[in-house]
Amino acid sequence: MSPHAIEIDDLLVVRGGRTILAVGRLTVDAGEILAVLGPNGAGKTTLLKCLTGTVRPSSGSVRVLGQQVERLGAVALARLRRRVACLAQVLAPGSEMPLTLREVVAIGRTGRAGLLRPLGREDWRRVDQWIGRLGLDSLAREPYGVLSGGEQRKALLAMAMVQEPEILLLDEPTANLDAFWREQIVATLGELHRETGLTIVLVCHDLETLPGGTRRVFVLRAGRVIAHGQGDEVLTHDRIAELYGPGLTVLRREGRYLLAPHSQGAPR
Amino acid sequence: MDLLFWAPVMCAGIVTGASTGLLGGYIVGMRIPFLGICVAHAALAGAVFGALAGLTGPVLLIPALAAASISAVAIGLIDPQTVRMDINVILGILFSLMMGMAFLGLGLFSIYGVSDNEVRNLLWGSLAFCRWRDVWIMVASAAVELIFVAAFYKEMRAILFSRTHAAAAGVRVTLVWTLFLLLASLVLTVNFETVGGLMIYSLLANPAVAASRLVRGYGRTLLVSAALGAASGFGGLLISAATDLPTGAVIVILSSLIVVLAAAWKKTTASLRAKSCRQA
Structure with a gap:
């Protein structure tokens, strides 16, 4: 039995001859928060859909809670989904x-x-x-x-x-919310993680959405992995410029990441 | 009023109204009112071709139910996300296809020189000529509907809200959704033979729309929708019997009037509540 809550190997999703998502290896340990960052069309939502079995990969394997998702039939998939909650991006x-x-x-x-x-x-x-x-x-x-x-x-x-659930998958949980509600949701997620020790995979493009306990970050662009590692190592000034354009930098405040104009904070 | 004549008709009106009202609670709740008219016209097409093949009377239910079930399962199998079409667009296409098939069949009657009176009754219904045998068939289909609602009460609540969220919560969406579509084809086929393909649409939509304006909550809305459907059927027949006005038209107008009254009630109570809040 794998010690990982989620284990992905050589995942490839091809639609209409176009590679939507290609991930070599990705594991998420039980109780961990993994942030999946990337611009629109990066393949973040497709990654979540592969985890819930909504999208069948063209090749590779996706194991969630020890079960190979792409091989599950309707009944087994429904059983797995009872243990993996997913909050979709669109209300x-x-x-x-x-x-x-x-x-x-x-x-x-x-x-x-x-x-x-x-x-x-x-x-x-x-x-x-x-x-x-x-x-x-x-x-x-x-x-x-x-x-x-x-x-x-x-x-x-x-x-x-x-x-x-044993795993909580969140797709842009603060999309279209104002700053007040965004902070309410982020604070709630942080508390939930501290209290329940849930495994959380959080897909977003705003760094402000990441709760305090986020350690590991996975960055996608055009369906490819461009960075993967500890937040402080991955979220460098150059990477921020690559993801969000020049003139921005990343700040760390009370365990949270914030984007700010370059002049307001020292580049990392 | 001749009670012996009107008793089965009144019972049919109540049972039809209640069962289509209950079904309409789900169909309107899912914002797919076209489903009702689409499946009803599939049943009509089935009955037309059954009649062309020489079937008559209650036996016509068999091809009607078969065609309605096939169209319902087809609707269940088409995934709007895969074909990148809104469910109402898919239903619109299927509805026009089914109507085309039905009218093609009706055209063939004159080509073959066969009388199409029985089939034409299906379009407009023949509620006023309903007998106890028809009522028992309706009661049986309503009983199946009640069993389905009791068995899949919570699953249908999830599907009603969002099939995507229901699937994410581990609900067997495809299974329950397909069973619901088969149930819809049964209820619509059985009732449309009596009330007609056109009136059934108003009994599906109007009570459910009115109920959602009068009460909140899943169970209450279903209950009130069924009750308003029964009231439309019974009230319409009563008015028709007393005035000699056409039954179907009276039922449709009465159920539409109930929607208008429910909307007015909602608006009035909302403005009164807002006024009392301002005063407080």
């Missing part, structure tokens, strides 16, 4: 039906409970616990559709957490 458009926030969060328990079994008292206790934990109590009975973007993201994070 769900929701339903025309006015589902309440509490009902939406309960979706996270659906797979765990199994077919033909209703959610039990313990399931609803967990749902209420996470709603409270993320400060959403007052909105629990409100329709999901009337919530703000930040509240919806928190609700989806609660949905992912009630799954009691």
